[in-house]
Amino acid sequence: MKVVVMISAIAEWKAVKEIFPSLVVAPSAYGDTAKLTLGGFELNLLHSGWGKIASAGAIQYVIDHDRPGLIVNLGTCGGFSGVTELGDILLVERTFIYDIVELIGAPNIMDYYASTLDLGWLAEPHPYPVRRGILASADSDLPPEKISYLKSLGAIAGDWESGALAWVAKKNAARLLILRGVSDLVSETGGEAYDNLSLYEERTKVIMQTLFDQLPGWLGSVNI
Template sequence: MNTVVIVSANAEWRVVKELYPNLEIKNSPYGEYADLKLDSRHLILFHGGWGKISAAATAQYVIDHFKPDLLVNLGTCGGFAGRIETGTVILVERTLVYDIIEQMGDGAEAIEHYASSLDLSWLPANLPDSTLRGLLVSADRDIVVEDIPMLIEKFDAVAADWESGAIAWVAKKNGTRLLILRAVSDLVGGDGGEAYGNLELFHERTKTVMRDLFQRLPSWLNSIKK
């Protein structure tokens, strides 16, 4: 099975290169990539870049150039304090992009246009490890405290990131199987974000998240229905 793993944020990609220091790094118009043998599997690791623009462009580039049977996105996300715990891994079943402001028509219709439900029927009923199945919302910004009540009320959201919505939309348009596993690196609540103004904390949490996700990845790949 031809598998490409997209890693979005710069901090996440740095950790990948620390985890696998012998990678032979190659360059594309959009970012670095490398081959990795993980257990008995051959994977392509691709630095997708942060934000929706990079995420959409690199997802399409990867699909066009590598023609993956499976596209995987591993990374961090921010959680809403009181609704999820740090370290929780989310198996993303649905994505939506919430920072769309439509003032000439129906804003809900615009948001729904870029929402994606992931077909995960190729995964086993019994997942290989403990994860939370659910929605991940995306925007080109960190979580704004004032947005949290709206995101909970409208979408019952528990966490957010920058890229998943764009990657899921492109994968669905191409009919490409997609697995998104995002782990909560930090929490945001009424008092602000625990990593806001504390980049070092985010970097440390990112190391923990990415190590954990790559340790989990072989069992996920081995469980997939061919």
């Protein structure tokens, strides 16, 4: 089974290169690539970039160019205070995009871009403890004033990329596994990592180490 692991944010990719200092990095149409053997699995890594545009383009490129049996997105997310805990690993089962502003009166665009991931090929019980849940995506860090609204829609955390990745994967009937670790907590009054890049980078490395440590277990649970 061919596996492509997509890494989105700059800090996340920086952490991967620090965790695996012997990676041989090469350019591609959408970002740096590298090959990694981990737990007996041959992985193709891609730094796909942050945000919806880069993510949508990169995953379509991966699907067309690499034709993988599985795409994995590993990264961080902002968890909602009181709902998640720092370090929680989230197995994303549904996404929606919340930064769409429609003023003319068209049908509900949020519903159109919402996606439910088919995880029926993933064996249970899962190899590691995870929180299955809904992730809210936007080209924005989580605005504290929107946390209550996002919670009301069932989301437990937010990021920049999962919504776009899930939507394009669904359009292509591609298998996608999104695992995101809670690197920082956001509440209705603020975010602990806001204006604190060093804290985010420090926690990101811990999250990425955990995700790669656990990845062989997840790949071993794939039933295709």
